[in-house]
Amino acid sequence: MAITVSLVALFGLVLFFLLRSKSLGYGSAFIAIMxxxxxxSTGASTPVNNLTTAVIHAIGNL
Numbered sequence: 001m002a003i004t005v006s007l008v009a010l011f012g013l014v015l016f017f018l019l020r021s022k023s024l025g026y027g028s029a030f031i032a033i034m035x036x037x038x039x040x041s042t043g044a045s046t047p048v049n050n051l052t053t054a055v056i057h058a059i060g061n062l
Contacts, residue, residue, distance in 0.1 A: 008042055011035035 011034050018028045039045065 008035065008038045008044075011038060 011031055015028070015031045015035050018024065018031060039048065
């Protein structure tokens with residue numbers, strides 16, 4: 001039986017554990033870039049962009 005894991009979930013999980021263990025370096029930067037790259041190609045890109053825009057506007061109104 002084959003189990004399919006999304007690359008977004010895989011990179012997100014690896015990045016979570018790297019950040020939690022505070023072992024940040026070039027490998028972590030690569031994982032973060034790949035996570036962002038794959039996240040941008042999913043349906044989550046629109047809500048992430050909307051959230052970022054809302055936060056920037058909220059900070060600008062302070």
